[in-house]
Amino acid sequence: MITFGILAQFAALAFTLLSMGLLLGGLGRNNLRLVQAGKRGLLSAAAATTLASIALGYLFLTDAFQVEYVASYSDRALPLFYKLTAFWAGQKGSLLFWAWVLSLFTALVIFNNRKERDDRSSPYVYLVLAATLGFFLFLLCVVSNPFDTLGFTPRDGNGLNPMLQNPGMVFHPPLLFFGYIGFTVPFAYAIAALITGNTDANWIRKTRAWNVLSWIFLSIGIILGGQWAYVELGWGGYWAWDPVENASFIPWLVSTAFIHTAIIQERRGIMKVWNMVLILLTFALCIFGTYLVRSGVLQSVHDFGATGLGGYFLCFVAVVLIGGFYLLAESYGEFKTPGSVESYLSRESTFLFNNVILLALAFATLLGTIFPILSEAVTGNKITVGQPFFNQVNTPLFLILVLLTGICPLIGWRKASAANLRRNFLRPSLTALLAGILMGVSGISEPYALLAFCLAAFVCATIIQEYVTAIRSRKKLTGESSASSALKLLWRMRRRYGGHIVHFGLAIMVIGIAASSAYKLENQGTLAKGESLAIGDFTLKYEDFRIYEKYNRTVYVARLGVFRDDTRIDVMEAERRNYINAKQPTTEVAIRSTLLEDLYVTMPGIGRNNEITLKVAVNPLLIWIWIGSGMMVLGGILAIIPSRRKET
Amino acid sequence: MEIATLLLISLLLMVYTLLPVFRPATPLVREQNPLERWRQALEQEKKTNLKAIRDIDFELATGKISAEDHEELRTLYSLRAADAIAAWKRLREDHD
Numbered sequence: 001m002i003t004f005g006i007l008a009q010f011a012a013l014a015f016t017l018l019s020m021g022l023l024l025g026g027l028g029r030n031n032l033r034l035v036q037a038g039k040r041g042l043l044s045a046a047a048a049t050t051l052a053s054i055a056l057g058y059l060f061l062t063d064a065f066q067v068e069y070v071a072s073y074s075d076r077a078l079p080l081f082y083k084l085t086a087f088w089a090g091q092k093g094s095l096l097f098w099a100w101v102l103s104l105f106t107a108l109v110i111f112n113n114r115k116e117r118d119d120r121s122s123p124y125v126y127l128v129l130a131a132t133l134g135f136f137l138f139l140l141c142v143v144s145n146p147f148d149t150l151g152f153t154p155r156d157g158n159g160l161n162p163m164l165q166n167p168g169m170v171f172h173p174p175l176l177f178f179g180y181i182g183f184t185v186p187f188a189y190a191i192a193a194l195i196t197g198n199t200d201a202n203w204i205r206k207t208r209a210w211n212v213l214s215w216i217f218l219s220i221g222i223i224l225g226g227q228w229a230y231v232e233l234g235w236g237g238y239w240a241w242d243p244v245e246n247a248s249f250i251p252w253l254v255s256t257a258f259i260h261t262a263i264i265q266e267r268r269g270i271m272k273v274w275n276m277v278l279i280l281l282t283f284a285l286c287i288f289g290t291y292l293v294r295s296g297v298l299q300s301v302h303d304f305g306a307t308g309l310g311g312y313f314l315c316f317v318a319v320v321l322i323g324g325f326y327l328l329a330e331s332y333g334e335f336k337t338p339g340s341v342e343s344y345l346s347r348e349s350t351f352l353f354n355n356v357i358l359l360a361l362a363f364a365t366l367l368g369t370i371f372p373i374l375s376e377a378v379t380g381n382k383i384t385v386g387q388p389f390f391n392q393v394n395t396p397l398f399l400i401l402v403l404l405t406g407i408c409p410l411i412g413w414r415k416a417s418a419a420n421l422r423r424n425f426l427r428p429s430l431t432a433l434l435a436g437i438l439m440g441v442s443g444i445s446e447p448y449a450l451l452a453f454c455l456a457a458f459v460c461a462t463i464i465q466e467y468v469t470a471i472r473s474r475k476k477l478t479g480e481s482s483a484s485s486a487l488k489l490l491w492r493m494r495r496r497y498g499g500h501i502v503h504f505g506l507a508i509m510v511i512g513i514a515a516s517s518a519y520k521l522e523n524q525g526t527l528a529k530g531e532s533l534a535i536g537d538f539t540l541k542y543e544d545f546r547i548y549e550k551y552n553r554t555v556y557v558a559r560l561g562v563f564r565d566d567t568r569i570d571v572m573e574a575e576r577r578n579y580i581n582a583k584q585p586t587t588e589v590a591i592r593s594t595l596l597e598d599l600y601v602t603m604p605g606i607g608r609n610n611e612i613t614l615k616v617a618v619n620p621l622l623i624w625i626w627i628g629s630g631m632m633v634l635g636g637i638l639a640i641i642p643s644r645r646k647e648t
Numbered sequence: 649m650e651i652a653t654l655l656l657i658s659l660l661l662m663v664y665t666l667l668p669v670f671r672p673a674t675p676l677v678r679e680q681n682p683l684e685r686w687r688q689a690l691e692q693e694k695k696t697n698l699k700a701i702r703d704i705d706f707e708l709a710t711g712k713i714s715a716e717d718h719e720e721l722r723t724l725y726s727l728r729a730a731d732a733i734a735a736w737k738r739l740r741e742d743h744d
């Protein structure tokens with residue numbers, strides 16, 4: 001199967017190169033048949049990449065430890081589920097996964113366009129997709145082959161990093177990859193539009209579902225990453241501004257900006273150049289993010305060490321940016337639009353401000369992330385900027401972004417009068433004020449947290465007001481009941497209300513982030529059996545200790561009774577695990593999650609006579625981060641459900 | 649055996665890929681005449697303005713713009729859409 005996998009990779013590369021040749025030939029000779037053959041070449045490349053992926057999966061399942069990659073990330077005791085997901089646990093498998101998914105996405109694009117006659121631009125779309133696929137297949141065949149063998153067969157493998165043996169980590173990397181890879185499609189359409197001079201919004205309409213879907217994948221990937229950090233790393237938080245986290249967050253910010261301004265181009269036919277810039281940056285940042293994770297240039301909790309791939313990725317990013325901006329400069333005259341934003345008091349202008357803030361956030365995060373590289377280049381020393389830098393710079397920007405999220409639905413497209421603004425802003429502003437007063441009275445004095453709560457209340461109020469007003473208008477027009485109007489509006493204008501649900505989810509997330517950051521309680525102590533540790537309203541009593549073996553690990557469990565006001569309300573079990581092949585034991589967090597707070601317990605140490613060291617935290621309203629992010633994803637999904645009717 | 653299987657699959661994929669090349673050549677691009685290009689541009693202009701009218705109607709219904717602004721913008725976009733339709737008619741008549 002090893003030879004089969006290697007040959008399948010080479011076959012995929014050969015079909016990709018052949019496809020590029022056929023597509024170029026079709027364009028040069030104005031021959032549809034060559035273009036059709038080029039498309040088939042890409043389908044064949046997808047088939048060959050699938051075979052290579054199946055081969056690697058098979059090698060994991062059969063414990064083929066003579067393969068260096070399998071020996072590095074699996075062992076005999078690893079549960080079957082994790083054996084399969086070890087596929088993308090390392091750099092080489094991740095590259096094959098990238099190539100595989102990209103080849104399948106390319107096949108999906110060809111399938112979606114099967115009823116359309118190939119025009120002058122579609123071969124360029126396939127060429128860009130083929131070139132990107134070719135880059136990854138080249139890396140797999142020449143630089144980083146997952147089928148490399150050790151020359152001997154070890155008795156067992158090194159096993160999968162225990163921290164990666166978590167359901168969140170199973171889905172987090174592939175979903176991030178889906179997001180990164182998905183943006184290749186709009187990028188390919190954008191390049192084709194630049195080459196052929198198609199200045200209309202057709203490429204944006206055609207790729208809207210790809211844009212939003214990729215954004216959804218990226219969002220879920222980031223959320224799962226945060227959840228994994230929260231339940232697995234045991235430091236009590238979910239986001240640490242780690243370079244690898246930032247690597248996915250930066251393209252998310254730029255793609256969010258793009259999704260907003262793409263709406264303006266669709267509706268108004270303006271901002272064509274800006275949208276080109278944003279999609280070029282989004283794709284380049286997706287590749288750059290992969291470079292940051294794979295090159296080992298930055299210290300991170302989950303980097304892949306120095307791999308020698310950095311140079312290739314940097315060259316590819318350079319080609320994307322230089323080539324893309326050269327094409328944009330060449331056709332700048334055609335894409336520059338005479339139209340403009342008619343009024344500063346319009347939704348278009350709030351979208352523009354939102355773009356400025358999103359890009360400022362992306363720039364600040366990028367600067368903080370690559371600062372060690374820049375400082376090393378200038379001074380010879382790697383200087384890392386920590387969480388305080390990101391928090392200080394990004395928190396005010398985020399709050400402005402939340403404010404804009406609230407303002408946007410209150411202002412109409414094109415032009416809004418001062419009188420209408422006064423009327424539309426009144427209730428949401430009063431709601432925010434009331435929320436502020438209530439928070440102040442209940443003892444919340446942290447300025448950023450107070451501001452965040454007020455802004456979140458403002459956003460929720462604007463969205464509810466907008467929805468209620470629309471329901472009333474529809475009721476007046478159609479005579480339907482309120483419930484029927486509400487449901488029909490939601491379904492028939494799902495793009496608009498999907499967006500509102502995303503914003504509502506964001507506001508809910510902001511509440512969770514602000515509360516859990518500003519009002520977190522922490523305590524720690526060492527307990528003998530029968531002793532207790534207090535935190536906030538809770539008291540944890542160490543009741544029992546046991547040890548057992550499971551799959552590939554020995555588990556040490558401390559049972560803790562949870563008391564509130566002397567009443568036993570729950571029981572929690574904190575764990576420490578010793579995995580076979582792991583050098584150090586790991587902690588398994590115990591979390592008691594309610595709508596009001598998370599009680600978070602880790603057991604960093606076990607002493608003589610089964611004395612345990614506990615680290616305990618109370619994270620107020622933290623669950624709302626996950627609920628809000630779930631709403632964002634649901635809103636995004638609602639917004640991309642295809643519609644047969646024209647939306648208003 | 650593995651090599652033979654993969655070679656066979658590759659061969660089949662190669663035949664599948666190259667099959668269209670042996671069919672009679674068909675031109676990729678049908679030259680678009682200038683009239684068609686104009687038609688598409690004017691059609692797009694008309695659609696954009698009609699969409700703009702639908703937008704401001706909804707904005708008025710939900711109280712985001714005043715009746716005066718709505719009237720002014722509606723007239724503007726209606727005129728632009730009408731201009732696009734008229735321009736297309738003139739072009740077609742000139743061409744005929």
